[in-house]
Amino acid sequence: MFTDKLIKTARELVSNFKSVHPELGIASTLGRDFQVPTSVNRNLEQILRSIDQGADKGELVPRIIEQLVQTSPVEKGAAGGATNFFWGPSSGPRQKWTNQIANQVVEPLQLFYPRSLNDSADKQSIATILSRALTTGCAVKAAGSGHSYSDVATTPDFLINTHGFCRVASEHSPITGQLSPSALRSPLPLSLGPLSWSTYEPEKHHALIEMEAGITIHDLNQALEQRNLGLMNMGGYDGQTIIGATSTSTHGSGTTLPPFPDMVRSLVLATTGRWNGTTIGGKEPTDGVYFYRIEPKDGITDPAKYQDPLVQLIQDDDCFYSAICSMGCFGVIYSVVFEVMQMYWLEETRTETTLDKLMSDLQPDTGTPGHFPKVLQNTRNYEVIIHPYPMKDGKVIDMDPGAPPETYYPYFLCLVTQRNIVPKPDTITGSSGHRNFIAQLLSLFKLSFELVVALLNKFPGLVPFAVTESMGSLVDASYINKSFDIYNLGLNQDAGFAAEVGFSLQDDAGNYTPQYFKLAIDRIHQIGQRARQQGEQYQTSPFSLRFVKASGANLSMMNGRNTAMIEMDMLTGTYAGPEVMYRYETSMYSLGGRPHWGLDFDCITGNNDLLQKMYPKLDNWLGVYRQFNVLGTFNSSFTARVGFTVFE
Numbered sequence: 001m002f003t004d005k006l007i008k009t010a011r012e013l014v015s016n017f018k019s020v021h022p023e024l025g026i027a028s029t030l031g032r033d034f035q036v037p038t039s040v041n042r043n044l045e046q047i048l049r050s051i052d053q054g055a056d057k058g059e060l061v062p063r064i065i066e067q068l069v070q071t072s073p074v075e076k077g078a079a080g081g082a083t084n085f086f087w088g089p090s091s092g093p094r095q096k097w098t099n100q101i102a103n104q105v106v107e108p109l110q111l112f113y114p115r116s117l118n119d120s121a122d123k124q125s126i127a128t129i130l131s132r133a134l135t136t137g138c139a140v141k142a143a144g145s146g147h148s149y150s151d152v153a154t155t156p157d158f159l160i161n162t163h164g165f166c167r168v169a170s171e172h173s174p175i176t177g178q179l180s181p182s183a184l185r186s187p188l189p190l191s192l193g194p195l196s197w198s199t200y201e202p203e204k205h206h207a208l209i210e211m212e213a214g215i216t217i218h219d220l221n222q223a224l225e226q227r228n229l230g231l232m233n234m235g236g237y238d239g240q241t242i243i244g245a246t247s248t249s250t251h252g253s254g255t256t257l258p259p260f261p262d263m264v265r266s267l268v269l270a271t272t273g274r275w276n277g278t279t280i281g282g283k284e285p286t287d288g289v290y291f292y293r294i295e296p297k298d299g300i301t302d303p304a305k306y307q308d309p310l311v312q313l314i315q316d317d318d319c320f321y322s323a324i325c326s327m328g329c330f331g332v333i334y335s336v337v338f339e340v341m342q343m344y345w346l347e348e349t350r351t352e353t354t355l356d357k358l359m360s361d362l363q364p365d366t367g368t369p370g371h372f373p374k375v376l377q378n379t380r381n382y383e384v385i386i387h388p389y390p391m392k393d394g395k396v397i398d399m400d401p402g403a404p405p406e407t408y409y410p411y412f413l414c415l416v417t418q419r420n421i422v423p424k425p426d427t428i429t430g431s432s433g434h435r436n437f438i439a440q441l442l443s444l445f446k447l448s449f450e451l452v453v454a455l456l457n458k459f460p461g462l463v464p465f466a467v468t469e470s471m472g473s474l475v476d477a478s479y480i481n482k483s484f485d486i487y488n489l490g491l492n493q494d495a496g497f498a499a500e501v502g503f504s505l506q507d508d509a510g511n512y513t514p515q516y517f518k519l520a521i522d523r524i525h526q527i528g529q530r531a532r533q534q535g536e537q538y539q540t541s542p543f544s545l546r547f548v549k550a551s552g553a554n555l556s557m558m559n560g561r562n563t564a565m566i567e568m569d570m571l572t573g574t575y576a577g578p579e580v581m582y583r584y585e586t587s588m589y590s591l592g593g594r595p596h597w598g599l600d601f602d603c604i605t606g607n608n609d610l611l612q613k614m615y616p617k618l619d620n621w622l623g624v625y626r627q628f629n630v631l632g633t634f635n636s637s638f639t640a641r642v643g644f645t646v647f648e
């Protein structure tokens with residue numbers, strides 16, 4: 001009976017196969033449409049012909065199954081109709097979503113691909129998804145590019161791929177609820193097209209730009225360049241979505257430069273919880289799906305002039321400073337306004353040093369306000385990578401745990417990267433070469449990534465030497481390019497993974513101190529030595545140290561304090577890589593470390609009031625969260641893990 005049903009299914013697919021491309025077609029069976037590769041259709045035709053000519057059906061069953069599993073279902077009523085949808089990413093039921101390194105894998109009830117906030121032509125608009133979630137009691141989570149290693153972007157219910165809403169606001173093709181310059185009280189110009197200034201003074205010339213939340217940082221940088229604008233800062237990579245990066249407080253380096261949430265001036269949230277405070281304009285919904293534009297109390301919009309017919313304006317500090325770093329727990333963010341600056345060029349230098357000299361450069365300068373050392377005052381972006389192992393005379397030193405850590409500082413290799421704004425050059429100067437550790441490692445050994453990892457796993461004693469070799473060859477006297485080309489290190493997103501923790505850069509009086517990151521560096525070195533000696537487990541990459549200005553976002557890792565972020569990196573596939581990461585991350589909490597919401601391997605939990613101790617503004621954040629998530633629509637494994645889950 002099963003065999004006959006299987007053959008009937010194959011016959012149905014073949015009989016109504018419609019080609020939409022030389023290599024692909026659509027066919028229906030069992031009440032739904034399937035994407036069918038042309039080769040599968042051809043193979044099924046052959047098998048069915050053999051059956052018709054008297055071949056043994058039972059023997060052909062495995063071959064039929066082999067072909068059927070290569071098809072994939074198309075959701076009924078998918079956005080844009082089957083043909084357009086065919087070229088879009090997967091959506092519908094029975095889909096698998098994985099994050100970038102596939103340590104988070106979910107098979108949600110539905111994977112959605114909205115292209116709009118509430119466009120009636122978009123069958124998967126954000127509003128439709130939230131409304132369906134309310135009527136069915138399903139949870140919802142928006143995912144960006146899946147570049148977080150933690151479970152912050154997952155749900156077993158309705159998972160939203162946000163890449164479909166990715167337009168930048170413009171005069172001619174407005175996005176929903178787009179702000180107009182006439183409704184602003186901010187003196188900054190709002191870019192609805194290219195902007196120009198008579199002089200090149202990027203630090204002085206700032207502007208506002210609005211975009212849909214799913215645009216990647218890469219695509220945003222292209223759009224900004226066309227408008228003579230640039231992001232004030234970014235991390236070392238541009239594959240994240242703008243709101244994915246913002247929601248976990250992604251950051252770059254620079255003591256005058258806060259993380260992504262602090263570049264946000266306004267955002268539009270779609271949610272299922274009603275805001276209990278004051279709102280201006282917009283429309284009270286009838287289906288329980290609310291649209292809010294959220295700004296601080298003194299936000300960029302003039303409330304007296306705000307007249308959007310759909311989106312209600314909230315100007316409230318607690319709401320804003322919670323929403324800008326909310327890990328997808330408040331609803332779906334549709335659009336965002338960023339403060340940006342005139343497009344600019346950066347010069348980057350990379351110099352080798354040792355930990356003793358580095359720490360001497362990073363001592364407080366008590367003669368200046370804030371006590372920042374000269375190197376941090378004089379450098380816009382200052383960051384360091386540090387060798388995990390002390391090396392002397394071609395050997396790894398065994399450190400005496402009883403000796404002061406400084407004893408070994410001269411033997412830890414460091415590489416300092418410094419960047420400052422420079423005038424626009426006539427041509428790009430210097431060579432970008434390989435600017436990240438992993439790419440450099442591969443090019444040095446002229447081996448494939450897999451072979452390098454296999455080699456280091458087989459002969460782990462080679463790891464410290466490979467790290468030294470690769471770090472040394474990253475030295476660069478000068479490289480000048482557009483800001484975003486300098487920031488973007490050309491990381492291969494699949495080649496490495498990382499855990500990152502933030503430490504206070506401030507003493508009790510609020511002045512700069514290296515005290516906490518120094519303790520963290522010492523501890524990483526001790527843990528690295530213990531793992532090497534006790535289990536031949538190695539860290540296959542240097543770790544990095546970046547400096548970030550304090551954030552106003554209530555749950556940012558940098559909230560309320562200038563922060564040193566330490567990122568422990570690892571080549572993908574390294575033996576015991578996750579175990580090494582776990583040891584590092586969990587040993588940092590007692591030093592006041594706050595783990596990056598995205599670069600964490602689900603280690604942090606709500607146990608023992610850990611988050612309460614880390615985040616003085618947690619209650620403010622929870623107060624807002626409990627309004628927007630009053631129905632539990634945005635509960636997830638993440639909210640359960642950290643103890644935020646709302647029970648109706």
Ligand SMILES: Cc1cc2nc3c(=O)[nH]c(=O)nc-3n(C[C@H](O)[C@H](O)[C@H](O)COP(=O)(O)OP(=O)(O)OC[C@H]3O[C@@H](n4cnc5c(N)ncnc54)[C@H](O)[C@@H]3O)c2cc1C
Nearest residue numbers: 144145146147148235236241244247250251327328333598
């Ligand atoms: C190669 C690489 C390099 C990196 N470099 C840096 C770096 O230099 N500095 C740094 O700080 N971090 C860095 N990270 C970490 C990364 O920036 C963060 O984990 C970031 O959150 C990932 O963004 P994403 O778009 O992939 O979002 P996801 O990881 O998919 O999601 C992140 C969070 O955003 C939420 N979210 C996404 N879209 C929406 C929306 N529309 N509405 C509501 N919530 C939403 C999700 O629910 C989730 O909570 C790096 C990661 C990788 C893989």
